[in-house]
Amino acid sequence: MGFGTVSRGGSSRWPDQRLCTVEMGPPCHTSCLSRRKSSSSPKIKVDLDSSTGIAVMKFQSPPVNSLSLDFLTEFCISLEKLEMDRSCRGVVVTSALPKIFSAGLDIMEMYGKSPERCGEFWKAVQEMWLKLYGSNMVTIAAINGSSPAGGCLMALTCDYRIMAENPRYGIGLNETQLGIVAPFWFKDTMVNTVGHRTTELALELGLLYSAPDALRLAWWTSWCRRTRC
Numbered sequence: 001m002g003f004g005t006v007s008r009g010g011s012s013r014w015p016d017q018r019l020c021t022v023e024m025g026p027p028c029h030t031s032c033l034s035r036r037k038s039s040s041s042p043k044i045k046v047d048l049d050s051s052t053g054i055a056v057m058k059f060q061s062p063p064v065n066s067l068s069l070d071f072l073t074e075f076c077i078s079l080e081k082l083e084m085d086r087s088c089r090g091v092v093v094t095s096a097l098p099k100i101f102s103a104g105l106d107i108m109e110m111y112g113k114s115p116e117r118c119g120e121f122w123k124a125v126q127e128m129w130l131k132l133y134g135s136n137m138v139t140i141a142a143i144n145g146s147s148p149a150g151g152c153l154m155a156l157t158c159d160y161r162i163m164a165e166n167p168r169y170g171i172g173l174n175e176t177q178l179g180i181v182a183p184f185w186f187k188d189t190m191v192n193t194v195g196h197r198t199t200e201l202a203l204e205l206g207l208l209y210s211a212p213d214a215l216r217l218a219w220w221t222s223w224c225r226r227t228r229c
């Protein structure tokens with residue numbers, strides 16, 4: 001798989017060449033296996049191949065990988081652990097569930113909760129964004145399912161995106177369709193990737209894009225024809 005370039009740098013873990021390639025073929029002889037480190041928390045599984053320096057972080061929180069306080073906390077801890085592991089240079093975030101990358105913020109976290117709990121939740125959302133955006137590692141979203149709202153934010157916050165081509169999968173900041181306003185820093189993250197005009201239209205209308213449409217609008221430079229990638 002090939003990925004396009006973005007202007008982000010300042011890390012020794014970034015490859016010298018600005019075009020980077022990730023091979024995700026079958027690993028499988030013994031010496032390779034011994035370089036694999038796995039860890040699993042209830043909602044997130046991480047596999048790090050120290051020989052390539054690439055970790056795959058899989059979301060496994062049925063039914064829709066919604067971003068609950070627990071999910072976000074596990075996400076940040078997993079990312080921090082990889083950040084501290086000098087053998088890890090890049091991380092692919094993806095879903096272990098069929099059809100869904102992430103349904104975005106867990107709606108149940110925003111309903112009938114105490115102000116303290118709401119504050120804790122919102123801080124965790126911001127923490128996820130800050131940690132992912134500020135990561136020293138190369139971050140890649142392999143979007144193998146629908147990715148509305150907060151799920152889209154997470155994908156946009158990565159350095160690179162690849163999306164599985166399936167007409168049922170949509171990605172976008174569709175908050176307007178839900179009657180809520182995307183926070184300014186959600187909007188800014190989208191502007192940084194696709195520019196002002198596309199963002200303005202997308203947010204006003206609460207659009208969800210298919211992979212080919214998003215590709216045309218420069219959300220990414222590659223999409224994957226398999227439904228699972």
Ligand SMILES: CC/C=C\C/C=C\C/C=C\C/C=C/C(=O)SCCNC(=O)CCNC(=O)[C@H](O)C(C)(C)COP(=O)(O)OP(=O)(O)OC[C@H]1O[C@@H](n2cnc3c(N)ncnc32)[C@H](O)[C@@H]1OP(=O)(O)O
Pocket residue numbers: 063064066099100102103104105106107108109110118119121122146148149150151175178180181182183
């Ligand atoms: C405290 C906070 C303070 C301030 C913040 C204030 C405002 C924040 C403002 C804006 C930012 C908002 C960002 C967001 O991310 S809001 C969430 C937006 N996401 C959605 O609306 C997604 C809605 N879901 C879907 O479109 C579909 O479910 C999906 C395409 C993901 C999957 O479709 P599918 O047909 O496969 O499954 P469903 O039958 O629809 O759902 C299965 C199951 O999952 C539950 N579900 C779905 N989405 C969520 C979610 N985001 N949070 C929690 N639960 C979710 C759904 O209810 C079903 O449950 P059940 O009926 O029990 O089976």
